[in-house]
Amino acid sequence: MEVLHQPKVIVGLGSCGIAAGAAKTYERLLDIKAAGKLNFDLAKTSCVGMCYKEPLVEIHDQRGWVMYGDMTEDRIEQLLERHIGENEIVEEYAVSASSFKASEDDFLKGQLRIALRNCGHIDPESIEEAEQHRAYKAIQNILALEIPAEEVIQTVFDSGLRGRGGGGFLTGLKWRFAAQSESDEKYIICNADEGDPGAFMDRSLLEGDPHSVLEGMMIGGYAIGASHGVIYCRAEYPLAIKRLNIAIRQAKSKGYLGDQAFGNKNFSFDIYVKEGAGAFVCGEETALIASIEGQRGMPRKRPPFPAVSGLWQKPTNINNVETWANIPWIINNGSEAYAALGTEKSKGTKVFALTGKIKHGGLVEVPMGITINDIIFKLGGGIQDGKKFKAVQLGGPSGGCIPAHLGHTAVDYDSVNATGAIMGSGGMVVMDESTCMIDLAKFFLRFTQDESCGKCTFCRIGTKRMLEILERITDGKGEAQDIERLETLADQIKNNSLCGLGQTAPNPVLTTLKYFREEYEAHIFQKKCPAKVCKPLLHYSIHPTKCTGCTVCAKKCPTNAIDGERKGLHTINQELCIQCGECYTVCRFDAVVVD
């Protein structure tokens, strides 16, 4: 614990915090500090993942630390005056604290942070702070003790760590393949393409603790005998790219990267960042390699696997950001410590991005094997606006929906796969009764259809046909045989596609068909959307006794479909109604009925 001469104020400046106004809060703090009335040190960190309380400001002083939430620029001055000026703990904004139970302790308490160990605790732009938190200890130990590469690989193997990018392949085994390939040159790649729309684990990690990823890659390079590393990061993450480049510069200037890294004659390793250019399929490893080589990012047939012939036809080992971030911890703490966590076949922890209709949206890291219900209700605080939990989507466009009645499912690779969904990279989108499952399936299919590279006929055209059927169903023009057609197409696409994009594209449709078939049937046969989302299937009318004749809806209706005398019952002309829902929104008497 560092000695504090005066209070230290730390602002969380991840992309997410900045979007919520943290940069303005920071500027305000600079002004307050400059004014000189209150004395404190000002520092930056990245994000702890408590998105729903951003901007977050942490204050350390002799009393310990308190984290305050919702610290927008207009609130911060008053808070400082109370906390620092008057020595008061401002409980109404405290979300977590060292010395008392604060409002959001549950969100943090249920977590176990390994990959995210430093996120929100260090200034990600300072290598010194990272080193105070054990950065580069693992690689330094390996080099100092001359631990053989094979032993490092065995440690990773024994830890049971599986790839966090979605596939879940045993990391140690993958390393061994790459290590066994003979070549004058080998490569390490960090997959930071994070294509799943609605997932931000990797972004947060890169923004919050870039050194952990660099160190992981160094250890990988040492283990397989590679001297170059590439981080392929999506261009939509400018802050992550900036912080990675800062971290690389700092590591270089300290001699941790480059020729004879750490002053070791036998170890040279270099890393550079390659910006993606916006193509989901480039998350697939062979497409990613093609993209680094400057080509169209199209997958190719495997074998040969990248471990044999990858970047520039050299043996290459690709792992995901979160996988890399776990490595230094495993080396420092031993494989047993990691393998002690989780379940029999899924060891360790996993980071999830909790979003959708959840009260406490954010980033959580939990031990494998915890149940979905625990994540949603214990950590996530349950569903927004007191609505009912309907389903959770895991694995993005490649994954599927797990319905509420399977909420007891343990989050590990095998249990999740058994439901028809996949673990994926960690996107967890929570849905309530107001989400239409067919609309959701359509959303994902439109995404994969757009992103298909076009190489395989079934992926290119089959997804388009499926999308057309889903569009027809949500337009109220569904036909009796459509469900069967979807199933046939899904089967064909799964079996006739080259890469994971095509092979998994039907999953969102198949899982919703499995668990929410009655919703498909309602759309097709009754021409109704039970969640009241699909506009062409909605029918607006005015309740004869609830309507007070206030005329508001008639004035707002864009097509003048509503008629009625002041203080008299209003009615909707169905011929003119375009189902925009404006009347439903404006009526203060709940008189507009939608069914």
Place this chain on the structure above:
Amino acid sequence: MRIHRIALEPQALAEKQYDLQPLQQVFAKYKYKSGSLIPLLQAAQEHFGFLPAAVFPAIAQETGVAESVIYGVATFYAQFRLKPVGKNIIKVCHGTACHVQNATALTDALRDELGVKDGGTTPDGLFTLESVACLGCCSLAPVMMIGENTHGKLNGKMALKILRSIKNDALVLTQ
């Protein structure tokens, strides 16, 4: 969410002259190493805001890569634009979290107000409307980004309000 930035209208071909001189600096920086095609295109787009047609033969000459291959790469990736863009790029997030929180309403409202399709630019050159997948602020869904500023927890009306205030500022500036 991929939008279609490839111009089909012939007018985009009859484009004005662009000074390609600044590209030389970029060429000097990357030389031509295999693998630098995408960074070259990114740098060119950074400079012009999009990829004018004249860029393709210039890069082809410099790198020795066939123009058709370069065009193939440029059209494969969603990031590259072959049409000029507006002063303000409005990126409406259509990631899963935003979709579930009704991002469609934002795009619909903006599209009607601006009179352009997804990917289109207003005739006054003030706005380009785009869809993106996940801006990484999912807990503020639905989200849109205009320039550097991210706006969260929106609905159609709020999105229009922000749009109009930018329009007004632009008017004030030109007066």
